[in-house]
Amino acid sequence: GQNIDQPTEMTATEGAIVQINCTYQTSGFNGLFWYQQHAGEAPTFLSYNVLDGLEEKGRFSSFLSRSKGYSYLLLKELQMKDSASYLCAPGEGGYNKLIFGAGTRLAVHP
Amino acid sequence: EAQVTQNPRYLITVTGKKLTVTCSQNMNHEYMSWYRQDPGLGLRQIYYSMNVEVTDKGDVPEGYKVSRKEKRNFPLILESPSPNQTSLYFCASSHSRDSFYEQYFGPGTRLTVT
Numbered sequence: 348g349q350n351i352d353q354p355t356e357m358t359a360t361e362g363a364i365v366q367i368n369c370t371y372q373t374s375g376f377n378g379l380f381w382y383q384q385h386a387g388e389a390p391t392f393l394s395y396n397v398l399d400g401l402e403e404k405g406r407f408s409s410f411l412s413r414s415k416g417y418s419y420l421l422l423k424e425l426q427m428k429d430s431a432s433y434l435c436a437p438g439e440g441g442y443n444k445l446i447f448g449a450g451t452r453l454a455v456h457p
Numbered sequence: 458e459a460q461v462t463q464n465p466r467y468l469i470t471v472t473g474k475k476l477t478v479t480c481s482q483n484m485n486h487e488y489m490s491w492y493r494q495d496p497g498l499g500l501r502q503i504y505y506s507m508n509v510e511v512t513d514k515g516d517v518p519e520g521y522k523v524s525r526k527e528k529r530n531f532p533l534i535l536e537s538p539s540p541n542q543t544s545l546y547f548c549a550s551s552h553s554r555d556s557f558y559e560q561y562f563g564p565g566t567r568l569t570v571t
Contacts, residue, residue: 351499377557378557380559380560387565388564388565389547389562389563389564389565390500390547390562391562392559392560392561395557395559397557434499434500436500443488443490443505443551443553443555443558443560444502444505444515445500445502445560447492447499447500447501448499449497449498449499450499
């Protein structure tokens, strides 16, 4: 079956580092996406991992361990505009099908 | 500008009155998909299309129809809307069916069925 687990809410301070964890169980895993979604807006692409390890992209990094069914998104030098929901989305099957978690709502405060 | 557009952005309707939400992309993408987003449940796929005239059910297709007559358009049809279809709907497109291509999302349509 499909199961994605990520914390519902997190808070952090401006300028700090935060790590958002995601564990998943899917059939036919073929990579994992992270999307950012501001309240009332469309999700936007942040990162994609298909191999184990860390992918770094500016202030954002994403890590994947396929054997453990585990990923995390690391946000550095937090800014107020990073207050948003972060969606973990493993892909399954032989095509572009994503299974979305409920998302982690991150609040960044001064 | 490369984008996915949806119309309308907001809609309040009554039970049983047929409606269509349009979705259009200008990126020549093969793959398009419809999702609904409800609090605490995340995005759930309704229908998807791998190319013109090729559509298939996602995880929650009941009460919805789609068509893909042109590559750029992928309308979502609710023949007889019910209150449990009150939700935030997103259309998305991607270069191809291959899993490593990111999906681009439209701005969303907030539907209320009374």
